Structure formats: C-alpha cells, structure tokens
Amino acid sequence: MDTLTALHQRFSANHFDTSKPVSPELLDQLIDAARQAPSSFNQQHARYFAVQDLSARQTLRTIAYNQAKVEEAPLVIVVLGDLHAHTHFADIAHADQKAGIYDEGLANYFIQAVQNGYADPARAHDEAIRSGALAAMNIMNAATALGLVTGPMIGFDQAKFKETFHIAERYLPVIMLTVGYNAPGNWPKKTRLSIQSLLVRDGRPQKPHAFSTN
C-alpha cells in the first residue's frame, strides 16, 4: 500500500478482533517504521513499551479508565519520550560521524548545541513529545499498510502507568496505541476541516491572514 492510501485509510479503531494476535514480525515492522521518523538533531527520543499478555492488558485497561479496547486489542504500544535524550546524544553523534555523514568538528558542535539547547527541561519535554508523536504516526500509518488497525489514546493515568510498569522517571508517556485486526462496529474515519480553513497558502511578512486574529 502506498503512503497516501495508508494515510487516507487509517481511522481510530475502538473494536479489535480478539482472536487474532499481532505476530512478532509485524511488531518489529511497526517499530522499524517508527524509528524512521525524524527527530531534532537525530536525538531519537522515542521508545516503545509493548504490552501483549492478556492479564497485563487487563491491568493496563484499569489504568486507561476502563477503556475496553486496551484489553481487546492484542497489542498495546505505549510510546515513550526520553527527557534525557540530550545528555546521551554524544553516542548518536559519534555513530553518525562514524557512518561518514558528518565530520568530527560538526559532531562536537552538534553535541554542544544539543546539550546546551535542551538543558531547559521545558524544551526537552516539548522535544520528547514532538519526537514521540512523529514516531507514533509512523506506527499508525505502517500498521494500516500492513492490514492492521490502530487506536491512539491519551486517556490513561500516566503516573500510574509508570509506577505499575516500572518506567523510569526520564521516560515520558507520549501516547498509547492499541493495535490489532479490525472487528465489526468501528466508526469510519471522522470528518476533517476543509483545506481552505486550515491553510494559509501564501504567507508574507506583515500581511494579515486567517490566523492573525483569535
């Protein structure tokens, strides 16, 4: 399936076929797609915590305010964002350097820029969310292309999730994705705002436009 078809076919699923597990090969394909997402300086903040065991999903369901799809979907992936990615960035810069993508001077410049730029926890937080969101979208689009359906969710108690599943402080839950095979009863994809209402087509300095007023 080509990318545009997957983008248009994806919808947010509430119901999953409880009899069809997602194979380990498909899970790997989803995470392989996720890790292709870009991130600031290639910091790669996103991590993936998969829950498949039924009783673990039942526990997760209680943490997700009893949303049934968390138990019914055979696979739940919680995308995490690393709030400390900047402090570990040197390894990535050196890998990119070793791969011949840039030289040592630029690697050292990037390391300094990242360590200084993201020392502000608010910036590190925003970047973790941004990277995690991009990676999550890759998972959902790849899943569609692979014949799966997905449901993005933020309706869960993030602190309780971290505590219950022993997630270290540095990892921020970005979004939960229920993943599996389609089942009857799902709504079709919802309506979307018009392109006209979403797009400033030709932004210019000092020129008022649709987003200049509240």
Ligand SMILES: Cc1cc2nc3c(=O)[nH]c(=O)nc-3n(C[C@H](O)[C@H](O)[C@H](O)COP(=O)(O)O)c2cc1C
């Ligand atoms: C960040 C985010 C959080 C969401 N949280 C939930 C949730 O907790 N429970 C739920 O049933 N749907 C949740 N959704 C699904 C949205 O309701 C759904 O994506 C939206 O209605 C559009 O549906 P569509 O993609 O099928 O058109 C969430 C979606 C996003 C992107």
